[in-house]
Amino acid sequence: EVQLLESGGGLVQPGGSLRLSCAASAFTFTSYAMSWVRQAPGKGLEWVSAISASGSDTYYADSVRGRFTISRDDSRNTLYLQMNSLRAEDTAVYYCAKDFPQPPNYWGQGTLVTVSS
Amino acid sequence: EIVMTQSPATLSVSPGERATLSCRASQSVSNNLAWYQQRPGQAPRLLIYSASARATGIPARFSGSGSGTEFTLTISSLQSEDFAVYYCQHYNNWPYTFGQGTKLEIK
Numbered sequence: 001e002v003q004l005l006e007s008g009g010g011l012v013q014p015g016g017s018l019r020l021s022c023a024a025s026a027f028t029f030t031s032y033a034m035s036w037v038r039q040a041p042g043k044g045l046e047w048v049s050a051i052s053a054s055g056s057d058t059y060y061a062d063s064v065r066g067r068f069t070i071s072r073d074d075s076r077n078t079l080y081l082q083m084n085s086l087r088a089e090d091t092a093v094y095y096c097a098k099d100f101p102q103p104p105n106y107w108g109q110g111t112l113v114t115v116s117s
Numbered sequence: 118e119i120v121m122t123q124s125p126a127t128l129s130v131s132p133g134e135r136a137t138l139s140c141r142a143s144q145s146v147s148n149n150l151a152w153y154q155q156r157p158g159q160a161p162r163l164l165i166y167s168a169s170a171r172a173t174g175i176p177a178r179f180s181g182s183g184s185g186t187e188f189t190l191t192i193s194s195l196q197s198e199d200f201a202v203y204y205c206q207h208y209n210n211w212p213y214t215f216g217q218g219t220k221l222e223i224k
Contacts, residue, residue: 102166
């Protein structure tokens with residue numbers, strides 16, 4: 001069964017950094033593009049970033065471009081999201097999702113990032 | 118950026134009845150439209166892709182229709198587990214965007 005397990009969330013001060021990880025299993029990781037989607041508390045969904053299967057193409061929402069970096073380590077079957085210059089409005093549950101540009105059929109359980117002083 | 122607008126924001130329906138949810142795109146997205154269900158505390162679950170194709174394991178009571186800018190998700194006979202929030206999302210071009218959601222509640 002496909003599994004996506006996010007980690008790395010937590011409390012960080014404004015202007016700080018955090019790196020999220022998503023460990024993937026039970027599918028051929030190298031064959032799939034991957035995405036990060038977030039959801040602020042009590043709010044809707046926002047597609048944050050995506051990366052192609054090869055890692056050569058990356059996509060960012062305007063709200064995070066220049067501050068967030070998506071990457072993948074195929075040797076570890078792991079997706080990353082490096083988040084710098086964090087703001088209060090980045091507070092959200094961050095979901096890792098399998099597939100792009102097709103709509104993801106598999107999602108992780110999410111990891112909560114709280115940006116607050 | 119394409120803006121997705123869902124209506125209504127909240128829909129109250131009795132179990133066993135039909136629910137019809139709407140989604141409008143600010144410009145054409147062809148049939149590159151997906152629907153998700155999200156229950157409290159859970160990740161989104163893909164229901165429909167390509168506007169009308171059911172995802173794996175999705176019951177036949179869920180159906181999608183539309184193309185261009187107007188889309189509909191219909192749940193033919195509501196079960197207790199169907200009361201949740203539903204989101205539409207386009208994937209016609211980057212950035213992909215979601216609607217603000219329709220909360221389907223028990224009447």
